[in-house]
Amino acid sequence: MASPVKQTRMSATERRELVLAAASRAFARDGYHGTSTDAVAREAGVSQPYVVRMFGSKSRLFADVFDRAMRRIMDTFEPYFDDVAAAPENDEPWLPMGIAYAELLEDRDLLLVMMHGFTSGANPEIGALARDWMSRLYTQIRTRTGCSPERARIFIANGMLLNTLLAMQVPEHAGQDPALEELAVCAFGSTLDAAGSEN
Amino acid sequence: MASPVKQTRMSATERRELVLAAASRAFARDGYHGTSTDAVAREAGVSQPYVVRMFGSKSRLFADVFDRAMRRIMDTFEPYFDDVAAAPENDEPWLPMGIAYAELLEDRDLLLVMMHGFTSGANPEIGALARDWMSRLYTQIRTRTGCSPERARIFIANGMLLNTLLAMQVPEHAGQDPALEELAVCAFGSTLDAAGSEN
């Protein structure tokens, strides 16, 4: 039959990007175990078996998504390392790194995927991957800025707090609780307003 | 038929404690979505329907486990607040709080359950509970110590880092990675050795 709509097929790599983006959203929302391959498929507009076959398995799909998230997160920090390296034990040069995080907040799926990967350490496959990336992140911070272990630790700790607050959906609900509001303002600073009013 | 073994039945509250303990271990390991009620039942040595009926639903079971974990965690901090309150903006009085965390590391299931609760914010039921407890925790720290929001934020951020590293099973694998080892030593201090060699 003659189809009225000319439906051009996508290249596999294009479709792959679509699926990865959909998977990123889905995994960010509900974590590894809480996300079905069918949910990813529906969000990407393809069939469920296609998703599975495209990545081999659900865990390898998550690994791909997690990998991309970590790569992009570390790339975001990259431009700021040199400034910090000038005086790594002072507070001031670290502040622009907060701006880097603000940039990441706009696509918070990245941070949520990272967090869900980190908290899936009991899964042998994902756990090993997560530890490897954490190691790379810490090493990168230390070697590029020349800072002390304690400085790097503090930076990562602040990041983990932001991730946790994001996963708890604190920005979305801060208005209902003065204490959470105060904590959120303190943690996110002025970037909260812009990011929190998205939804 | 005459059963040779005299099997005494347990009181419901005793059995409830057993199931809650088993659920705490299971949820700590694999999170909310990654844990089946059957897994909890097997770990507790009872049947799966019994677990479900005892708590009404899986989510209410998790809520119970999470509640208990948060209560015990906050109770652990309790004795240290007064000392911090003497000079809340100095570093020294906060150090014994690290000892409190070391105490919690011995039963790390508490911290892992907390973490899994926090990262289940997308679940309406659990999310609301998690935000409520985070609010209480922050409020407790602020009011009991009289510290600044920034001080409380730092304290919680350090806690989130420890939780994350625990969830990633970094203590168990630190020996395989010098960078992770350095980060772990920096984050956990000397308490790592005792806690890490458990398994």
Next chain:
DNA sequence: AAGACTAGTAATCGACTGATAACATGTCAA
């Protein structure tokens, strides 16, 4: 000892999961 209550289990259900196999359709080179 008889009844009422409590502490459990076995059997089963419909829904969902990740994965596989078989099949269909679009695209491009020769």
Next chain:
DNA sequence: TTGACATGTTATCAGTCGATTACTAGTCTT
């Protein structure tokens, strides 16, 4: 245009999930 290959889908499966029902056995009161 035809065949090879890339891009998908439909149908299906065995296993698992949380939950419900119906049943069994221990315990306590009178």
